[in-house]
Amino acid sequence: MPRLPTAAEGAQDEAVRRHDRGAPAGPGQCGAVHVQHVSAPVPLVWSLVRRFDRPQCYKGFVRACGLLPRTCGGAGPATGAGEMGVGSVREVRLVSGLPARTSTERLDALDEERHVTGFTVLGGDHRLANYRSATSLHAAGGDSPSLGTIVVESYVVDVPRGSTAEETRAFADTIVRCNLRSLATVCQTMAARSASNGSNASTHM
Ligand code: A8S
Numbered sequence: 001m002p003r004l005p006t007a008a009e010g011a012q013d014e015a016v017r018r019h020d021r022g023a024p025a026g027p028g029q030c031g032a033v034h035v036q037h038v039s040a041p042v043p044l045v046w047s048l049v050r051r052f053d054r055p056q057c058y059k060g061f062v063r064a065c066g067l068l069p070r071t072c073g074g075a076g077p078a079t080g081a082g083e084m085g086v087g088s089v090r091e092v093r094l095v096s097g098l099p100a101r102t103s104t105e106r107l108d109a110l111d112e113e114r115h116v117t118g119f120t121v122l123g124g125d126h127r128l129a130n131y132r133s134a135t136s137l138h139a140a141g142g143d144s145p146s147l148g149t150i151v152v153e154s155y156v157v158d159v160p161r162g163s164t165a166e167e168t169r170a171f172a173d174t175i176v177r178c179n180l181r182s183l184a185t186v187c188q189t190m191a192a193r194s195a196s197n198g199s200n201a202s203t204h205m
Pocket residue numbers: 059061094098099100102103121124126127128131133172175176179
């Protein structure tokens with residue numbers, strides 16, 4: 001991880017404390033927490049992280065994604081066809097070369113004020129059954145947005161039969177780290193581009 005500004009270090013600890021990890025890993029499960037500093041303002045980072053319908057905008061292992069038609073009676077505010085909200089389900093297609101091709105995932109949280117989101121894996125032809133992820137964003141410098149964003153991502157997952165918790169965590173950690181590094185790169189490129197265009201961060205809200 002890059003060296004964080006000193007002011008952000010306290011904020012990082014605070015961000016991890018405030019991050020809602022949901023239920024702790026139970027027997028037969030494992031989990032981890034990852035922290036990534038991004039040199040871009042929270043609204044810009046959130047503009048990507050909130051896109052449950054477009055994970056491929058920073059997740060390099062995702063080839064394509066589509067939302068399934070929403071059924072009536074779901075939680076959250078009523079949304080029209082193709083609109084995402086809590087309860088939305090996506091079908092993710094992965095790039096080739098992985099031990100999996102598809103994953104079906106439900107949006108659990110999308111808090112636009114607190115910048116918190118999360119999803120649960122419902123199915124797919126892979127070994128990360130009941131994978132549950134939570135991500136929250138925090139201003140790295142408190143009231144000084146120029147210090148960027150701290151992204152905290154945690155997960156809990158079932159340990160598959162025939163694997164150890166260590167093996168399962170090593171696999172999931174590799175993917176989460178790739179995703180977080182890619183998120184940082186994409187956001188920092190967008191921030192640099194908008195700075196050189198003379199526009200400000202509010203363009204991305
Ligand atoms: C995420 C995190 C993870 C995604 C994993 C860990 C996954 O999409 C990939 C390979 C698998 O075997 C499991 O935030 C699964 O997406 C890349 C299909 C779930």
